[in-house]
Amino acid sequence: MKKIAISIGDLNGIGIALALQNHHLVKKFITPMYIIDKEMLSLASELLKLKIPDDFECVEYVSQGFKIMPSTISKESGRYAFESFKIAVELAKDGKVDGIMTLPIHKKAWEMAGINYKGHTDALRDFFDSEAIMMLGCEKMFVALYTEHIPLSQVALESRDALKFGRFLENFYQSIKDKLQIHESIAVLALNPHAGDYGVLGDEEKILNSVIDNFNLKYQKKIFSNTIVPDIAFSQKNRDKYRFFIAMYHDQGLIPLKALYFEESINISLNLPILRTSVDHGTAFDIAYTDTLPNNLSYLNALKYYL
């Protein structure tokens, strides 16, 4: 069974409740190591009125303790979440765990704590100086993003960069090839409507397809599909055929994912020296430390990815 470090996220949010409530389920398929210390764990469990399971493995010390204030953005909580994350990353780097899973942080709390990263992915890119690939989804459908957080006006230009696109395909394939069945292809979406309609609606598909053809030729296998007409890429028929999709831009991939599988989805950082998964939701301050149970689908799926 794989050992996974779980960074505890913002303690004023729902992360710790997810950890405590689902420990009995989680330990059946991974060995969790929670990156929280006894002091803060006790405070949280009292507030939540949840017992700490006997086999709830945590760490000696994370950062200075503080008073948990449910649903509040605070510097202290931001700092603690960041230190927890850093320890998880170190453990993975040193091979003491097989991967990490991050519970949600509050970006504003990080900012208040003087942490100059927009989020986990941003920090990981910097820690490892690497072109991390962002993939989101669930077992039924994973979407990797070729371009991410850039204005739509810049997407077409990025799609003309054959070298970059080729590197992306190689990195992505190396990152997930163990997950592929024999003869399973990965769907690559076209950039333009109707996949350009023979050049009438844009010609980036010519560049993309020539990169894809070269790649498949090199491996002597149809690893990547040729560019698929975007509007039918996520029809039931295509979802029966493909599990992995490459979207050329943020919303091309995330719109259908969130329309179909909003609550089940997880976020995965690929192409890094360590593997990291994450829930695809935030700190949910609206229900933190209340009687409303947080939906655990994304949390369980983020850990099941290590199966």
Place this chain on the structure above:
Amino acid sequence: MKKIAISIGDLNGIGIALALQNHHLVKKFITPMYIIDKEMLSLASELLKLKIPDDFECVEYVSQGFKIMPSTISKESGRYAFESFKIAVELAKDGKVDGIMTLPIHKKAWEMAGINYKGHTDALRDFFDSEAIMMLGCEKMFVALYTEHIPLSQVALESRDALKFGRFLENFYQSIKDKLQIHESIAVLALNPHAGDYGVLGDEEKILNSVIDNFNLKYQKKIFSNTIVPDIAFSQKNRDKYRFFIAMYHDQGLIPLKALYFEESINISLNLPILRTSVDHGTAFDIAYTDTLPNNLSYLNALKYYL
């Protein structure tokens, strides 16, 4: 009950089977007038081994008769489909029917017949010299497209045209206001990921929102939403809140529509002197004149739109 002219589409495809098989259902909610003549109707019904219902109203003459060749692209069939469409349009223009519904044509057959239109919408734009608006969907969710068949690289520029966008909002609102409930708002999608994230990921939203604000102010009602973050626009929660969505570009609207409601969807041409609906599928040559029944969801919905 509204009277609707049904242009018969490509007679080598599935259109006429849909018309014959569903007449008993269709006549319960509209009065259909099929734009086919007795000669061709007899030929098709014999080939299909389907009886012609007694109250199947058709027209005297459409165009020169020809031999139906199932699943074949032919000049004759293209010509006939175009003439049928033209008659339907004339009937609507003259107020003899309340609207038209078009069965699928084959674009290549039109081309072979020397008809210089890419399809029905293209022809309608020319007939009426009007900025037709393309809306697709079903009762649960309709998506209107601000830009349609243009390369993705041109979409951002079009979104900066405040005058054009304002005209689009006005035309769209006038076209569907009778379908809106009291206090029902129409969702407008942002162009950029995260709706631009306060300008960091693009600034077109500022232009779009200023046009929207002016529009709502003019009508003293929240008719249009401000730009919604695209990736959550079609989540279940937002689909419970909105029925009408404006997508800034082709795939932003059609990807989620086809992921969620592929078979139920219809195509509607708005902002024309006449109203036109259409099935959202093609001639289905793979099953035309075989024992496989065509799925009638899109056909029935295209006629139910007139309810």
